Structures are given as C-alpha cells and as structure tokens.
Amino acid sequence: MQQALGLSGNTAIMFAITVALGVAGILALAMALFWPRRWRLRYRMEVGFVLLLLGLVIYADLDSGRIYQAYEANLPEPVALSGAKGFDAKRVGFDRQVRVYAFQWGFIFFDEQGKASRNAVKVAPGEKVLFNIMSNDVIHGLNIPAARMTTELDPGAVRSIWIRAPDAPGKYLIQCLNYCGLGHAQMKAWLVVEGAAHRQTRAQQHG
C-alpha cells in the first residue's frame, strides 16, 4: 500500500542507523567492561566520530526535509516546511476532500456536499483523500495508523493533511493523539473503506 509520506524505505534506513548506533554503543560499553584487552583511545577518534555524527545529522535533516516537502507539494497552503512554495497545483488531484471538526471529544466529518457524519468517514480503497481539520476548543491530535499519518491541531487554525486510503476494505482506526481532557481515550473515529474499485483520480480524468 502506498503511503502519503512515502516513508517505508526511509524509515528502514533511519531505523538501521539508529539500531546500528545503539548496538555499537552498547557493544563498546560491554567490551570496555568485559573484554580483557585495554585500549587507550586517541582524541582523534572522538573527532572522527563527531564528524560521522555530523554527517548523519545533515543526512537526516535533508532526508526528512525532502520527504516532508514532497508530501506538502500536494497540500493547499498553509504548509509547514515548504513555505509558500509548497502548493503544486498540477500534482494535486484529490479523489475526496473531507472537512473535519475535532472537538471535546470526537470528530465530525463533512463530505463535499456538506453532509455530516459523526465519528466515521467513508472512503473508497486506495483513494487520495484530503482532510481539512479544525478544532475550536483545545489542542487535539489526529492519527490514522493505517495511513501512517499523525498531526497536532491547534484551535483556531485549519490544518490540512492528506492520505492514501488503504487498499483493503474495512474499518480503520482514527484517534486523537494529544491529551485533550477527560474524554481523550474515547476520542476515536473510523476510516471506513468501502467499495471494490479504486476511483480514477481527478487528475487523470482531466487529462
């Protein structure tokens, strides 16, 4: 299944780097403690190690920036990382646009005709869906695990996210990820994927 952030390959690499650094650190600690051979490290080694880390830091920043900006190129403004350059009208072709109202404690979804649905939103398999989300009480979050997407919602500002709906029909969890008061645990909704076929995207329809 395609993901809006397109993270699969990237996450694997970043996980590999993280695990490698962690294992190297723990192994070095174990060897320093239990391996009989003693080793006086040169100061130069630390400088080299810092340079390696510096490389990893720059790589992570560039990679994260590239991925998030590619994701934002599909979003109407305002966007976070790309600034005014984010919106790329040519690439944007959403199969469905949903307005979402997050409140203490639940979500209401309005479809393109303005019809409201509380705590469930219906989409077709594999669709590209834009959510324009608003909270007018407190800070909420919105997370769709199946679409691998999380966002934080500040009251007063409209926040847009987009996802690729899962290919398999079914009910997928939507949950609040920011503590928003006593009902936080109940602040859930469902992404209902229905229908067999993936609708043609609008971009394709318009040639």
Next chain:
Amino acid sequence: MTGTTTARLEEIRGPHWKPEDLLGRLTLGELLFSNDYRAIALKTILTSLVMLALGGLFALTFRTELALPDIQFLGARPYLGLLTVHGMIMVFGFLIPIVIAICYYMLPGSLKTGRLHWPGTAQASYWLLGAAALLLIIGRPDFTWTVYAPMSLRVGGELVWMGYVAVVLVGVSEFLAGAVLLRNVLAWKGRWGEMPLMGWGMLSEAALLLISTPLLTLVGLFLLSDWLGATALFDPARGGSTTTFLWMFWFYGHPAVYLPLVPAIAILYTLLPRFLGRPMWSYASGVVAFLLLLVLSFVVFHHHFQPDVTKHSWVQRAFQILTLFIFIPSTLHVFNWIASLWQDRIPASARAALPFKFMMGSIFFLILGGVTGYLNAQISVDSDFIHNTYWIPAHFHAMFLGFVGQMAMAGIYYLYPYFTGRLYDERLGNAHFWLWQLGIFAKVMLMYALGYAYFPRWVVDYLPLAEWTTAQLWLTVAAYAIGLGFILFIVNLAVSARRGARAPDDPWAVSDVEADFGKAAAPAK
C-alpha cells in the same frame, strides 16, 4: 607530572568524608532546619525518595488498570489525576531535586569549598517545593504535567487553582536552586580550566535553571489569571493564543528535561574516576559537551509540537537540525565514559561496588533511550508513529528512570556509608539492581513496541488489539518488578543503617590498580 594532572588526581577523591552516623546524630529539628550542607542534601534526598514512593505507587495503580483493556476499577477522572500527579511528582519532586541534592552533597568536596553558600536560599527552594507537592496531591488536577492550555483552563473541579499555584511554586523553587548552584560554582578558587567536571555540570545546570524557570513561573501565573477570567492569554476562544502558551511553556519545558539529566551526568563524571582510580579520558571533551548541551537545550523546544503550519518554514527546519545536533554533546559524554573505562584495567573494587554497577546500567539506558532521538527529531518520521504515541514515554522513561533514576541510586548507595557510617547489604542491593535492569529494559522496549503500533499516550481505556493487549499486560508486570526493586532498596537502607557492617575509613578505596594514574592517585607521598 604537570600541574593539571595533579589537579585531576586530587579531584578524584574530592567527594569524600569520614564515614559516620550523620543521620542518626542529627535530631529531627537539625535535619529540617540546619544550614549544614549535608543536612540540607540529606533532607532533600529523603524527601525525594518519599516522592519517588508516591509517584511509583500512583504509577502502579494506573498501570494495574492498564493491564487489561476496558475500565476495571479506575475511571477517567481518577486515572488522569494519578497520571498527572505521577508525572509532576516524578519530574519536579523526585528527578530534579534528588540529583541536585546529591550534587549539593558532593559540590563542596569537589570544588574544595567545604561549605554550601547561600544555604537559606536552598532551604527556601526546598520548602517551596514541598508546598507545591502538597498542593498537587490535594488538588490532583487532571491536566497532565504539560498543562496544555486551553485544555488546562477547562478542566473541572474547585481545586484546580492548586495545580496552577503549584506550577508557580515549582518555578520559583527551581530558580532559587539555580541561584544556589551558581553562587557555589563561583566560589571555585582555582583556574577555570581546572575546575572539576562537577563544577562545569553545575554551572550548566545553574544557567538552565535561571534562564528557563522564569517562563514556568509566568505560565503558572497566566494560567491562574486566565482561569480567574482576568486575562485571556492562552485561550483562542477569548482572543488568546495557543502558540503563546506552547512557546512559553516549552521554552521552559525543553531545558526542563535536561534539568535532571545534567546533574546526573555530573555525578557520573565525579564517581567514575573515584571508582576507577584514574581521571576521565578527556577533561576538555566533558567541558565542551556540557557547554554545547547547555546552548542547544534552549533552541530545540519546537520539536515538541512540530511541524507548525503557522510558522515560517525556516523556523521548522532550524529547530529540526538543532534538535538533531543534541546527538553530538550527548554522544561526547558517552564516548568519554566508555573511553575512560576502556583505557585501563577496571579495579575489582569497582566491579564489586553497587554504585558502579548502577552507573553502568545508567550508561546502557542513556544509549537505549538516546539513540532514538535521531528518529524523533525528524519531522517526517515524527509525523508517522512517534508524535505522542507510547514511543515518546519509552524514550523519556529510558532517560529519566533508566539513566537519571539509576544515577540517583548510584549516588545514594555511594553516599550511604558517609551518612550512616555503615555499609548497605550486598545481596539486597544486587537484587534491587537486577530487578531494575530487567524491569526497566522490559518497560522501555515494550513501550517502544507499543509506540510503533500507534498506542496513544494518556489513555485510560484502549481497544483490544492483539498488538496492544499483550504488551500492556507485560508492561504492568515490568512495572511491578521495578516496584519490588524499590521496596528492596528502601528495606536495605532502613535495615543496614542499624545492622550493616561498619564502613571502613574509605569505603570506596580502589584495589589492585596497576595503572600509573591509579598509583599516583593513592595517598602515597
């Protein structure tokens, strides 16, 4: 031998006193009101342990509720009250004060000042914190330790003001502690380039406290005035702004998470040479790492609510790369510790000593919790499974309990013979050590796994998904193992104070060191 090396070798035995039954000798009145630095430190350590017991008890209570899906015995209101007080008591009442108290104890020895300057200020800091803890426990607000406005302004209950006032008191108390530390570091009479790393750690800690805590105090005051209706700074519905809140709170809140970390690192830098009988591998690297961490800590807070579409893109990008840079000073510290261990033999006396074992456990967990910072900082990965899932508590429990909590234990076991005149029980101590290593490891790894499976933070109830339920059950088991370890620790402290073997003149004398540094460190003239 150069003058600098001599200074380093003298520094090794810095925090050392004649073992005596200080605790038994002090009357309750002296313990509570004496301006002797050891009395102030002991009082704070003991109070922090009471806070740890309370915070742990609250955690075990709600963890028991979380063992199974659905609500069994704890509703949302009491659950979130316990969760909030757990977080606040652990951070403000246990982690920060206990490591600062251990540093109060060690600093006069390390810096050769022989006394704690401004003891009255330290007393005020202690009592204000006590008042804050009392208000929190009575009020039991349910707005979590991050008091996110406007949610925190809309919670129910008549006693919610107690929470805001507690936040103000915590801010003032921490500010005063920062002033005490700064005054005492400035009492250093030697050359700055020779000040022990404990001094550099305390200088960073003082700067962190003095610069960040005024913002916490203001957040508390504004929450109170917003709640009273006098102002509307944080509530968008009344013309306020959540951005104002987020920037003010996290300008304190990000340095705040280093408030317990930095003294714990300073304690490690003090005790490691003491047990190894040789100076650190690199003094300069330690100083640079402290100062770099200090500077970076003020310019990374935005990652707590990234990305924020209302801010310019360069703001996000700058905070992302600055957050990633935190990796460098933290790694410099760990590199230094491992290099110090590796460069020469580790004396048998160190291997047998419980504080040393706890220090090694701490380094392990600093690595386990720290490396994931590399993922957390990246806005792209953060927007997937990291932001406010259990991944974040996994990260900070590894750092707070695995590193800072265990360094506090190392510090207490180290100081124990000095304030009781007796040795702790080895078997009980080892049982505590292993219960904690296994318990904390299981807890951290299970929380990482749950976070990767998008388990949300702050929930009392959750769906019975296969990837969630088993992990939650085992997480509760791990929490009980940690709790059992804590009980053994308290029993050990209490029983050994009367029945433990008498401590020798130097309980931590270094044995069988063949290294040149070790020989030179011995008192031979």
